[in-house]
Amino acid sequence: MSKRIEVEDLNVYYSKFLAVEDVSLAIEPRSVTAFIGPSGCGKSTFLRTLNRMHETIPGARVEGKVLLNDEDLYAPGVDPVLVRREVGMVFQRPNPFPTMSIRDNVLAGVKLNNKRISKTDADDLVEKSLRGANLWNEVKDRLEKPGAGLSGGQQQRLCIARAIAVSPEVLLMDEPCSALDPISTLAIEDLIAELKQDYTIVIVTHNMQQASRVSDKTAFFNIAGTGKPGKLIEYNDTATIFGAPTVQATEDYVSGRFG
Numbered sequence: 715m716s717k718r719i720e721v722e723d724l725n726v727y728y729s730k731f732l733a734v735e736d737v738s739l740a741i742e743p744r745s746v747t748a749f750i751g752p753s754g755c756g757k758s759t760f761l762r763t764l765n766r767m768h769e770t771i772p773g774a775r776v777e778g779k780v781l782l783n784d785e786d787l788y789a790p791g792v793d794p795v796l797v798r799r800e801v802g803m804v805f806q807r808p809n810p811f812p813t814m815s816i817r818d819n820v821l822a823g824v825k826l827n828n829k830r831i832s833k834t835d836a837d838d839l840v841e842k843s844l845r846g847a848n849l850w851n852e853v854k855d856r857l858e859k860p861g862a863g864l865s866g867g868q869q870q871r872l873c874i875a876r877a878i879a880v881s882p883e884v885l886l887m888d889e890p891c892s893a894l895d896p897i898s899t900l901a902i903e904d905l906i907a908e909l910k911q912d913y914t915i916v917i918v919t920h921n922m923q924q925a926s927r928v929s930d931k932t933a934f935f936n937i938a939g940t941g942k943p944g945k946l947i948e949y950n951d952t953a954t955i956f957g958a959p960t961v962q963a964t965e966d967y968v969s970g971r972f973g
């Protein structure tokens with residue numbers, strides 16, 4: 715339930731605009747990788763290329779390869795819907811289906827995939843996914859209540875439960891805590907540490923402490939100026955990026971001198 719990601723010479727475009735230039739990096743299974751860098755450097759854009767969400771924007775395209783255990787996600791004939799099942803995503807703002815029950819929210823992805831499952835299997839999957847997202851104890855007595863009735867932090871964990879219910883190999887998280895209070899943030903960070911035993915996790919974060927708390931590896935992206943493409947500047951163990959980076963721009967960013 716966890717695959718290796720390898721990106722080779724990836725250029726990412728919005729029509730003619732080159733948003734991210736020539737990224738190559740490898741992400742190991744069962745690890746957490748943080749993407750950091752100033753606003754507009756292309757972290758979210760690059761993240762969305764890892765499950766072919768980028769191309770859902772008209773005119774958006776990529777050049778290069780993204781391999782998942784050696785299979786190129788962009789090879790001809792690959793179905794992007796299947797890619798997104800293998801590579802799940804959690805967004806900045808919790809986005810449960812508000813009127814749908816908590817139970818149905820967890821099952822939403824499974825049903826979208828046209829999977830028919832029995833009531834008993836569905837019950838088991840709901841419990842397993844909610845336990846996996848550290849939410850079961852808080853919601854087990856109100857599974858039929860709407861998702862919108864949960865707190866922001868609970869809603870985000872519900873979205874994580876929905877993402878893991880389809881048994882992905884990889885979980886992408888785009889600033890998953892930015893709309894949450896500090897306690898809910900810590901709950902998500904604890905959860906990320908647990909999920910890493912089963913999944914390859916990539917997280918975009920603006921929070922340096924968060925990157926250093928949760929990630930094994932950190933990729934620092936930067937941009938030379940408005941209209942210029944974002945680039946991967948330095949990629950290494952998180953301890954090295956925060957303790958002894960080799961590039962001055964990384965040092966300046968992680969020490970808070972810019973960005």
Ligand SMILES: Nc1ncnc2c1ncn2[C@@H]1O[C@H](COP(=O)(O)OP(=O)(O)OP(=O)(O)O)[C@@H](O)[C@H]1O
Pocket residue numbers: 728731733751752753754755756757758759760771941944
């Ligand atoms: N839908 C879009 N159409 C055109 N350009 C876009 C689109 N989304 C993002 N961009 C541009 O691509 C570049 C990278 O944006 P992106 O959101 O990936 O950066 P980011 O590092 O994630 O920023 P932030 O930290 O502020 O979220 C920016 O110049 C941005 O304006």
